[in-house]
Amino acid sequence: MFQLSRIIPSTSKCCNVLPSLLRFNNFALSPPFTELKNSQDAEDISLKPRGKLNSVIGSPSNHSAMVAEVFASLNSEENTLRTPYTDARLEKAKNIDELLSVSQGNGVSTRHALKVVSILADWTNAGKVELADFERDSRFIRLCKLLTKSGGSHKPSKIIMSRSDDLTTVLSVTADDEAAKMVENITLSQMVKVMQTLSLRKRRSILLLRALAYNITGSTDQLNLKQCSDLLYSMATLNFPDENLLSRVGGDICIALEKNIKKGSVVGSILTSLGLMKYKNPGLLDSLSEWMVKNDSSCRPQDIFSLLMTLAVLNYFPTNSERLFEVLLPQLTPSEATSPVVWLEIVWSLVLLNKASNEQVSSVLSEEFLKKLSEDSSSTSIKLKLLNIDSAAQYLQKDYKGPRISENSPIRITQISHTKEKYQMVNSVLDTLKNLIQSEKLIRTKVNTGLGFFIDAECLLDKKCSPVPLEQVKLNKEARRVAILTYDYHDMTRGRVEPTGINVFATNILRSQGFRIVTVPYVEYRPSDKLVQRVQYLESKLKEIVK
Template sequence: FKTEKLDLSTNIADKKVEGVTADDKDNSGLVAAAFASLHNIDTVNESKPSPKSVKFNRLAQIDKQISNAADLNTLLVVAENPVVSRRHALKMVSVLSEWTNSNKVKLADFEKDTRFLKLCRILSRSSTHAIGSLTMAEDLSTVLGITGDDEAARLITNLTLPQMIKVMKALQQKGRRSTPLLRALSHNITNQTEVIDLKKSADLLYAMASLNFPDPVLLDRICNDVISCLPSNEDKSAVVNSITVSLGLLKYRHEPVLSAIADWLQQHIQLCRATDIASAVVTMATVDYLPPTQSTSALVETALSLKEEEMSKSSSWLDLVFALLTLNKADRHHLESTLQPDFIDKLLSAGEIPIPARRKLMMIDAYLSLSHPGSLRLADHISVGVPVLHTKDKSLYVQSIMDTFKSFVSADAFLKKECNSGMGFLYDAEFAVDSKCHPVPLEKAKNNKSVFRIAVLGLDYHDMTRKTTAPLGVNQLYTRLLELKGYKVLQIPYTEFNPKDKLVSRVQYIESKLKLIISNQGQS
């Protein structure tokens, strides 16, 4: 039989309909009924509302209640509604923020209100589960973090000092590094007239160290308050220890506060634990600063008398010995104690020895072998495979130094780059010059006492202390170890060498540093 092809390219409406069958009439009736029903939707909905529309009306009603709220209680009553959404909670908190900023209400009026805490929990709820009951500080940090930078900053101005510190602690515990929020907190804490006591100072410093937020103005304020509060502290060595450790972690070389801490520890030596003394020495070694006082000298003597058994763990003993070495105060028996097989076994009993600890052991071993030939040596397997790499930022800084050196020594025969010291650290370059600063091939420089072998150490921001800018203690130890190997060390700190300076200026800087090194050698 024969079938007609459908012309899909032609609009059906363009065709002439010649007749209408009974089936066609039925279909047209259904279509008409369907179109008619569209006009009755509103009527149907009015007679029997759907669950979705009911919920929508409730949400709209809540929006209206929030907008019409004229006082604190009227607003918080809305929070009692069982269908308050995250959007509603945020809207109510924003209103509270505006009211506190305009002094219409005070934070103390609602901060402990269960309805406000409910809003906080709604805002802190993740997509999969609700966080359990939160402390007040956590609630505040959540609210401050979610209301936006401007609202948060305004709300912070209404907090008391203890409340701001609680928020800072809550951020630290959550690991939330909200820079605008931290800046607002730092600014407002710094401007408080109330003295920050030792406990609050310890909490703040620990939070700042954990969040890597070394705000210089707040740090200075805290240190000054610590100095004023220390004399009245008669029995709390733990809080002093916490402050000391955090200052070390922050690499903050505030010399007056370090001196005050040394004085306090020595005056209360009977009260102090071995860990308190060790922590102070480790921090002073980190920032390479020993206060020039009798208290400090006595404190170092006390540290030298400590025994491994007095430390809470073997790694703490290693940290103390390494700190004493960094300060150039360690005795030979201290150093050798860390290389003993039984001590290494103690370190291994806690698992694989961390890379930083292995690097410390390598430097202790190198110092002993260079200064006390024939001393006990570190087991080879400890130093095998220890990576010594620069960070990306450090690599960029070192590269700019190497680009400058091309004006002095360009051939590989004269300059060696990225040198592994074999002592647990890298130095950036090695070259040799004669007494007139003329380059000498490295091969000819070997065993030639008339030639100066130069080791280059670039020091970027992370290699320097804060507050008083100076090389970290560990970088000074690198210098001493290289000098023991016969090098003259050319330190190039970022505070003196700017990669953006003109090449001529950079070359002149390095030339002047080189001449200074050689002239000092001539005088000695």
């Protein structure tokens, strides 16, 4: 956006400034975008590395003041005016006369004026029209004056100082493509503010987010720790985990941490966002863990909780793990947790990291604690975490003799809902498996283990990879009990495509029960592949596991 408050006091001045205005609009936002698979309810977008943009003709410094003033001017109340009739005329305009005709009447806002000027700039740059065709047209001059209306008698410099930082007006532009064009002409701190505003408004404008990610990634300016925290939170909130932007932010965090001494809350926020996005960056996680150990006195209990929960979700052990757990684990007590649910999350995280004590496990599985959870126990997530902890007490905790969840508890029949993509992948694997093991009596599918996770398929195979009836599991000592687990996009981390903590935990539990595990990750198996390819892939995995 741009404010032309100095530009149009007369026709001659309008003519002088118009070439600059056209140059401002003369850039193409066309990086080679690459879309990833869907995440939750919306798509995830990744951008290829930024190239050099030579799209704005002329010196950027010559445009900066004008750009800042225009951003400010569009804060006016007129900008929020909605006039469908005028919008329709702009959409249908095919020539200069039809386009400028919108200036005739009272239903024209600064938003419409900006739209007209932007279209004219595009037409001129494309060679469809000439500058001389409209630069002295009274209707064009009227629209230009409308853009300066909010400036009034104020000095432009004062407008810039008082309002140039209010970049939320980018979001008020008629179309997202226009707002995206403007992103390149604002500062790095302003881009961060726009991303924050999108997050606060819960406005997931993919085009604008792509432009922000592309330009922030390519900026040579350094992000401070607070800006990194704000960007990560915005990406997590908007479900926009752009991997190039994540990498850029991660690098700046490692640099900024060296200067950060007391901001434990900012570090805690960063860790929470990384966990929500399942972003696994070993170098970044190591730096954050080292900072936490060195500055543990500056960290709140919730910051420590955030670190442990993120490490658990990502199944990552930092290089300073031994020292980390030595310093932080003694600080984890139920009294520090703000609610029973928070303490449950903490113990669950420690269980996934195999760092939970018998006392901590017992504290969560006790009847007294379960009663405290009764108000929230209807949550599927809470039930599954309780089952995970209970299964750890049974199979992983040494010499555990504390309370357990009863076998007939309704918690054990908790159902797990899957995404559409997960269902498609599971069903495809099962159809493929049935071509190898043709009798359904030899396969058990979609097994609810009662341990907080499902087995997609279970079978019994001998040394020659031939199927054996499942009821012979205790009779045939040479048979291998096989569990097949499919991993879709949501079951893997970003940054490094590896199983999440809960999936690694499930395989550990199954191995302790004597299962041989066959994992089918989405990066290796595609439901769209031909059946013969899928059969060959699964057969090779089964043969390998029974050797």
